[in-house]
Amino acid sequence: MKRYTFKLALILTLLVGNAMAADDLKTYYENQKAEIRPSFTAPQLGSQVSLRIANGQSRSGILMKLGSDSITLMSETGTTIHYKRSALHETSRAQFFAEDYAHVKALEKTRQYKGELHKNHLAQQAAEIHDGRISVSAKTEKSSDKKVEKEERELKQSGEKRVYTTTTKTYTEQVNLNIDIYNQAVHPDTFSLEYFFFGQRIAKGEQTDKKDDEVSPGTLSVKDKGLRKVTIDSRGKKSIKLVSKPFIITKTEVDTGSRYSSNREPSVAGNESAGWLVLLLYDGRILDRKASSSTYLSDEWIEKYR
Structure with a gap:
């Protein structure tokens, strides 16, 4: 379950500052993730791919294997390299794994939704001000x-x-x-x-x-x-x-x-x-x-x- 720690941290960060809407935002996020997950399409085996590892460095090669928790690339020199899911940068995890893809997209939509809620809240507050x-x-x-x-x-x-x-x-x-x-x-x-x-x-x-x-x-x-x-x-x-x-x-x-x-x-x-x-x-x-x-x-x- 450690690989989901980053998800929880990001969601909590998103919810902080608007406690009254926390439950609504969490429900919205989960619904969006469930809707987005089926639309994920993984790169085809044998295709040329580029990715970033956790420290931000770039890597590229031919995708040889795509498992539930790791990927295998063949570099230009013919070397086979295995990358665990946790070793990849967030953007690259979303590139290869449906769960991460759904999380990133759902989080983006939830941020937008939160912005709309905040905007509507401010508008409502302004409507109650008579000066x-x-x-x-x-x-x-x-x-x-x-x-x-x-x-x-x-x-x-x-x-x-x-x-x-x-x-x-x-x-x-x-x-x-x-x-x-x-x-x-x-x-x-x-x-x-x-x-x-x-x-x-x-x-x-x-x-x-x-x-x-x-x-x-x-x-x-x-x-x-x-x-x-x-x-x-x-x-x-x-x-x-x-x-x-x-x-x-x-x-x-x-x-x-x-x-x-x-x-x-x-x-x-x-x-x-x-x-x-x-x-x-x-x-x-x-x-x-x-x-x-x-x-x-x-x-x-x-x-x-x-």
Whole structure:
């Protein structure tokens, strides 16, 4: 059985590194060897053959005898030389013996099969990887409008007529986000893009009726939010643009027309932009996050406002 030692060593070498597929590879090897063995054709007696012995040296001669475990050659000088199977190089054993021929061919096919298994395994692993990144640039667009209304009023006590001038200035700002989304996986993927625009309520001067959905002045709140699905090719990139709802602040000033008493303090009310937060997710898991302030990037903040 010693002559089969090299087979076992080679097979074990082949199987090392992929223990989970060892049984499958061993079965594949044995099946291939059984299929290949019948196709072996030995050199004919009396034919000129060349071979290599175990140390790699070449020999040639006429094949005189081919046994189950040895061969006999006649050299050019007429000398008869016997070679045991174990004294031959692996490639020469496969040349003269069916068992060795089947082993070499089956091992070659098994190596190829192992390579395919490994390739498929890597492909499967890659399919389970979901990796994305985002980059965000922000730009705020601002505009303003002024409206003046005049109304003549008669004072009840004196009957004096005065012109009340109400000046209303409206300041509007909108936040534009340009977002680049990168799919870093080697397969197409669909991500979720979740975004938040934060606002801060301003109210001073004249008090206005507070709506139920408004928060106290100075308190941050989510002015606008949304969720988008984005599908990106393997190693691909997509760019999208998000625009916030307008943040509007109104400043109202009333001139009573009196030269002797100061006008009332102008009233200011509305919401101003307080920043933004963008999350890139896959199956609910946050892959990347970008924000206008590092405060908004904390897990505590995200849990509070999502």
